[in-house]
Amino acid sequence: MIGTEIFTPGAQELIYGHEMITSLKGHAPNSTILCGNLGGPEIPGFETHKIVTINDKKVLITAIIDPILDKKAIHGLQVTDPLSALEKILETPHDLAIAVLHFSDAKARRLVRRIAGLDIAILGTQRGTMKESELINGCWLIKNNNHGKTIGYLDWDFTTGSPSTAKLIQINKLAYDADPKITELVDESEEWLRQHYVEIEKNKNEADDDLTVKVPYVGSHACSTCHPQITTSWQKTGHARAYASLQKKCKDFCPDCLPCHVTGSREHDKQGFRSPTATPDLFNIQCEECHGPAEDHIKDPKLPYGLKIEASTCSICHTANNDPEFFFEDDVKLIIH
Ligand code: HEC
Ligand code: HEC
Ligand code: HEC
Ligand code: HEC
Known part of the structure; x- marks a missing residue:
């Protein structure tokens, strides 16, 4: 066309x-x-x-x-x-x-x-x-x-x-106006593509790296016992609902969208989220996306833990292209606990 x-x-x-x-x-x-x-x-x-x-x-x-x-x-x-x-x-x-x-x-x-x-x-x-x-x-x-x-x-x-x-x-x-013929094709192909990714996930077997690799991320449910208020405050942010946003768009399996709507994605050179099946605890932008993997911290909270949080922590997802209005000094106030 x-x-x-x-x-x-x-x-x-x-x-x-x-x-x-x-x-x-x-x-x-x-x-x-x-x-x-x-x-x-x-x-x-x-x-x-x-x-x-x-x-x-x-x-x-x-x-x-x-x-x-x-x-x-x-x-x-x-x-x-x-x-x-x-x-x-x-x-x-x-x-x-x-x-x-x-x-x-x-x-x-x-x-x-x-x-x-x-x-x-x-x-x-x-x-x-x-x-x-x-x-x-x-x-x-x-x-x-x-x-x-x-x-x-x-x-x-x-x-x-x-x-x-x-x-x-x-x-x-x-x-330009969206051509209805193209809109229909796009919807159709997106549904097809989603089914395809779901199929790939289903066919993963034990030999697959994705399923066997152990990740140093523990998920935010592991934080709530010791940091209850902070967990409640985080739950009110969009970060806690970022995966639901993909589900609404039928894009919850799409590798193009996942990296910025999950925690610790490989595409961002991190060792957390691998795939919807392998790491279902790492949907959304959880605590460890900003603070870093907490495997050692939950074992011994007295040890030093926590990455320095600065503009670059956010700009891997809040890029100039997809969130041009993002301004670290102001926006960090909206998510701080
Ligand atoms: C067993 C209790 C416990 C659990 C579970 C726990 N923390 Fe902590 N966390 C603490 C304590 C205690 C401190 C304060 C340590 C200190 O100041 O010496 C702390 C401090 C922190 C800090 C601040 C570190 C600093 O140097 O300012 C961050 C960030 C943090 N925790 C994040 C997390 C995250 C994220 C999780 C879940 C993945 C988590 N914690 C789970 C007990 C816990
Ligand atoms: C891994 C990707 C990622 C990182 C890192 C990230 N964000 Fe976000 N952020 C998102 C996504 C995705 C949304 C949209 C969530 C939704 O509503 O679906 C969002 C939404 C927000 C919002 C909208 C407010 C709200 O509660 O809905 C603010 C403000 C924000 N982020 C600030 C920050 C700041 C500040 C940092 C860094 C300290 C940061 N983000 C790091 C992906 C990220
Ligand atoms: C480079 C990181 C990145 C990628 C890739 C990405 N997003 Fe996002 N997305 C964000 C950030 C950051 C926000 C919050 C800022 C904003 O709303 O502009 C967001 C917000 C959203 C929202 C709005 C949530 C709401 O209702 O307010 C939806 C829906 C969404 N993304 C869907 C998608 C889909 C679908 C894809 C794949 C085609 C995708 N995203 C890929 C970073 C990303
Ligand atoms: C979008 C990024 C982001 C997410 C997600 C996030 N935090 Fe934070 N957190 C921050 C920032 C920014 C600070 C301010 C201190 C700093 O700059 O290190 C902070 C501070 C903290 C502190 C130290 C608070 C203090 O009073 O000294 C703890 C503990 C903490 N966060 C735990 C958590 C836990 C637990 C979660 C998940 C339930 C979480 N954070 C999710 C960005 C984040």
Whole structure:
């Protein structure tokens, strides 16, 4: 419906499986589905890279995904080594090489540092945006993943080999009405997706890390005996109801939403919440999200405990993108006990 020419599936799309993704071509015959390290070119319908000629310049486009996504999401598709796949693709003659990297921010940067000859890397998985593009190892890094709220725009100057304009265009919410056909498709796919995640959770077995790993988080019910007033005060905040907000939107299993509506998520480099089935005690923004894992504290409360709480404690969730009005000094007063 949008008329996209090149489609670079990430974890969210790959969970639909190979058949579903390639069937999209039936709707958009002129589109190319790119993934540079997905079992190689033998997967029908997928291509490793594409050359687009613009004003006599050969622009090479590819997309590389993190093998970790393999475990998380992908149905019967195999992810190969990112570095060697990218090196091989870059051997194709070109004037400009662009890769969409479906990696965490830190891993994408590591890959860019190790690879020679990439001109533009679009960070395709991380939330948030970059105000300026950033140059690492001769490659311009660009990030504009803002849940569809912005579109990244870049002009490339072949004489200097650098961008002449790089900006983010804000999509004005008021400038268009939701198309009922698209709204219906979105609702339908969200229900489908929820069922899919529920199925993944059901099929987890004892061998799964998620279920066997022991986490140092104990949950807020373990605090109420010694800190009863504070627990009551916390229960009145939105933090104690953050998971219910996802349930209301049918998004309570969605990996895109969970990290900021649970306690100690892996996506925030913490060792708490792992999945709705594995850690059902860690829904909502509980005490340990701000104060840190309390396993040792509840055993011996006299030992030093408690992280220093500052603006960065909150800004992992209250980001400029999703809560632009957030101001630490004022907002902390609303949640303090
Ligand atoms: C067995 C009783 C007990 C339990 C259970 C308990 N605490 Fe405490 N907590 C204490 C005591 C006592 C202190 C004061 C320690 C001190 O000042 O020496 C304390 C202090 C704290 C502090 C302040 C630390 C500081 O240095 O200012 C925080 C934060 C805290 N607890 C959070 C929690 C959280 C979160 C939980 C639940 C995961 C919890 N506590 C469970 C007894 C407990
Ligand atoms: C793990 C993510 C996360 C962290 C960390 C976090 N918040 Fe929140 N916060 C949320 C979510 C999600 C909501 C919305 C909850 C709802 O209503 O569903 C919220 C709501 C709030 C609200 C709305 C008031 C209310 O009671 O409804 C305030 C104020 C707030 N947070 C302040 C803070 C402050 C201050 C910090 C840091 C000390 C912080 N938050 C840390 C996720 C987080
Ligand atoms: C980067 C962290 C983050 C992610 C990811 C996130 N949220 Fe939130 N969410 C927040 C914060 C912070 C708030 C509270 C501030 C606000 O209301 O703007 C919030 C508030 C909400 C609320 C409003 C609660 C209310 O009724 O006032 C809903 C609903 C919600 N989120 C749903 C979602 C859904 C659905 C997703 C996934 C598509 C999602 N969130 C992903 C951080 C996040
Ligand atoms: C959104 C973040 C957040 C959450 C969630 C949270 N706290 Fe706190 N807590 C704070 C802040 C901020 C302070 C102020 C002291 C500081 O800056 O360390 C504080 C202080 C405390 C103190 C020390 C109070 C004192 O008077 O010295 C205790 C104990 C405590 N919290 C326990 C809890 C418990 C128990 C829960 C869960 C029921 C909880 N907190 C949930 C942010 C949080």
